[in-house]
Amino acid sequence: MKYDYSQLKTYGDPEVSSIRYRNYPVRSCRGMWDFPAENIVLPFYLYSIGEDTWHCKGYSRRTNSSILSLEYVQEGEFVFEQERQLYHVKSGEMFLVYPGKSSSMYCRPVTARKRMIILKGNMLKMIADALGLDKIDKFVPHDRKMLDDFYDEIEALTNSGSSSSFYRACSLCYNLLVETARSGRQDGYPQNLRRILDFIHSRLYGKLSLKELSSFAGISPTGLNQLFHQYFQTSPIEYFLDRKLELAENLLRQNNKSVKEIAGLLSYPSSQYFSFKFKQKYGRTPLAAARGVIKSR
Secondary structure, X not given: XXXXXXXXXXXXXXXXXXXXXXXXXXXXXXEEOOOOHHHOOOOOEEEEEEEEEEEOOOEEEEOOOOOEEEEEEEEEEEEEEEOOEEEEEEOOOEEEEOOOOOEEEEEEEEEEEEEEEEEEOOOHHHHHHHHOHHHOOEEOOOOHHHHHHHHHHXXXXXXXXXXXXXXXXXXXXXXXXXXXXXXXXXXXXXXXHHHHHHHHHHOOOOOOOHHHHHHHHOOOHHHHHHHHHHHHOOOHHHHHHHHHHHHHHHHHHHOOOOHHHHHHHOOOOOXXXXXXXXXXXXXXXXXXXXXXXXXXX
16 A cells, blocks of 8 residues: 555644654543653653554655654554565554654554554663563463453553552553563574564465465475474464464454455455364354353353
8 A cells, every 4th residue: 555645644643744643641530640751750651551442544654753652553554664665464463663763554454453552761761672662563462361451450440540640650650561472582593483473474364375385485394394393393384374363363363354354354264264273263153252342241
């Protein structure tokens, strides 16, 4: 998609061309809780949290960012560029808007939805650099339930409106940064394997053959199998199919698509086959999984 830059609107922030989030603290029926940044004795603090839906004409460009934003895609796909590196970030994946870097984003094909946590503070970049987050622009979380729980708890704390809950939320944000660094580094993976994994993750909505993957990687099918058995104790295609089912589970958690729609979205030959493979991995049908999410809320 080639973006029409004439669509851009400026909202007054010199860093960014559009703002789609509310600043912390949030407004509720009890009014506004004010925690001025200059009164916060923390190395960094929670600046904003929320969820937003983007449309295909939406575009954001940020120059020399003063914030760190953990952007967690819930639905659709975002095209994210940071320091001239382009990424396609799909549902269940994350990208980081990083302090000191310039970035832009838009969604495709029509709408996309994400959750975000935005941090600010004088020592934020130093802490993030020490954790190695400067080397992570986009990644696929290993434990999406844990990530969902982090976002839910931090948002619940912001909605309570007390100063103690604010400081507790900031503390949880540090824990989230640590887990993000741990999940995003993919420690011990050689560079060529990381490139192959990025390619696999970019194809989760479609189909992938060993021949196609071998051609992309420049490695023979036998060599690919050996590589994946060394690091994952499985074949590359089984790895691909497992990640596809994890994405399916994440889509079911959102409770806004039917089993048939998800099967079609992920290029399964039929909803029956998708249900069979899902039950084989998780021990219950997709419908039961979706109902379980509804029941637990």
